[in-house]
Amino acid sequence: MQRLPVENWYDTFNGAAGDLYPGRYTREYTSLLVDIAGRVRELAECKQSLIVAHNYQFPELQEVAAEVGDSLGLSRYVARQDSPRVDFCGVWFMGETAKTIVGAKTKVYMPDKPGCSLVESIDHARVRRWKQACPDGIVISYVNTDAATKALSDYICTSRNAARVLDHAATNNPGKRILFLPDKFLGSVSIAQSEVVDGSLVDLYDGCCHVHAKIGETALEEAFDRHPHAELLIHPECGCASHCMAKVMQGNSPYQKAFFLSTEGMIRHAESSPAREFIVGTEMGMVYRLRREIPEKVFHPVSPDAVCEYMKMNTLEKLLGSLENDRIEVTVEADTADKARTAIDRMLSIH
Ligand code: SF4
Numbered sequence: 001m002q003r004l005p006v007e008n009w010y011d012t013f014n015g016a017a018g019d020l021y022p023g024r025y026t027r028e029y030t031s032l033l034v035d036i037a038g039r040v041r042e043l044a045e046c047k048q049s050l051i052v053a054h055n056y057q058f059p060e061l062q063e064v065a066a067e068v069g070d071s072l073g074l075s076r077y078v079a080r081q082d083s084p085r086v087d088f089c090g091v092w093f094m095g096e097t098a099k100t101i102v103g104a105k106t107k108v109y110m111p112d113k114p115g116c117s118l119v120e121s122i123d124h125a126r127v128r129r130w131k132q133a134c135p136d137g138i139v140i141s142y143v144n145t146d147a148a149t150k151a152l153s154d155y156i157c158t159s160r161n162a163a164r165v166l167d168h169a170a171t172n173n174p175g176k177r178i179l180f181l182p183d184k185f186l187g188s189v190s191i192a193q194s195e196v197v198d199g200s201l202v203d204l205y206d207g208c209c210h211v212h213a214k215i216g217e218t219a220l221e222e223a224f225d226r227h228p229h230a231e232l233l234i235h236p237e238c239g240c241a242s243h244c245m246a247k248v249m250q251g252n253s254p255y256q257k258a259f260f261l262s263t264e265g266m267i268r269h270a271e272s273s274p275a276r277e278f279i280v281g282t283e284m285g286m287v288y289r290l291r292r293e294i295p296e297k298v299f300h301p302v303s304p305d306a307v308c309e310y311m312k313m314n315t316l317e318k319l320l321g322s323l324e325n326d327r328i329e330v331t332v333e334a335d336t337a338d339k340a341r342t343a344i345d346r347m348l349s350i351h
Contacts, residue, residue: 121207182207
């Protein structure tokens with residue numbers, strides 16, 4: 001995303017994010033943010049820090065970042081840049097994923113230490129018990145997990161490649177049980193998308209993200225009523241995802257206009273689609289990124305409730321504090337990082 005000059009912050013934030021964060025971007029607060037951003041940029045340059053921000057971060061954090069994206073995309077970006085320091089604006093497991101991938105050569109700092117309801121739904125002891133009960137079973141974990149869960153896994157997957165990773169694991173391990181965790185909605189959509197996987201051999205962990213669980217069937221139908229000509233870009237973690245997938249498969253209107261996409265997939269789809277208007281079925285921050293990157297099209301949030309309080313714990317003020325005081329450094333124990341990296345590499349080797 002090309003950086004916006006700070007002189008344009010007030011107008012752009014109110015134009016592209018005024019409805020997402022009502023009352024946030026007053027003249028006074030925006031001018032304070034502009035001052036802080038100047039100091040953040042100076043310090044980042046002085047400390048040779050690369051600032052990266054997840055798609056769900058506030059606009060001002062997206063604007064000071066060198067790169068905006070999803071968790072794995074950002075970690076891989078950071079690894080390519082070879083910077084001695086990274087300030088990662090996202091939730092804790094994302095900082096861990098970046099640290100796992102970059103290793104000792106890069107220090108990773110975060111403005112705060114936000115959790116994540118999806119990660120907190122995982123009980124490591126329960127995963128270990130499953131592995132004991134199915135010693136030749138395969139564990140596939142979504143990239144949105146902590147380093148300890150990744151270390152217990154054979155494969156990692158993203159929302160973009162989950163069906164492909166499931167296909168690969170099932171084809172190479174015929175007849176073996178698979179544990180898919182933690183997101184039950186992503187798991188059931190991926191099984192439905194697969195032509196290879198025997199669903200009776202897959203144990204779906206009962207976890208979900210509270211933000212996506214809130215985007216249920218009713219929110220979707222109300223959004224379609226408000227915007228009857230829009231396409232729906234839906235993240236497969238959404239609570240409505242399996243219901244929506246069933247409607248798509250039955251060819252029900254208006255669900256033929258629903259597309260299951262990762263956050264990066266949403267950008268590519270919206271750029272190339274002939275449609276002019278889209279409902280965005282994921283966290284609010286993504287709407288700002290889509291509006292900034294594709295200003296000629298119209299994007300509506302699926303619901304005013306699609307806000308992740310964990311992601312929003314990061315602020316520009318805290319990022320400045322991190323750069324000033326090196327407050328919160330991410331560390332991952334070496335053995336855990338080695339095992340987690342093996343599971344990530346196994347995913348990356350699947351084409
Ligand atoms: S939206 Fe928030 S709670 Fe949900 S997976 Fe992302 S970080 Fe976790």
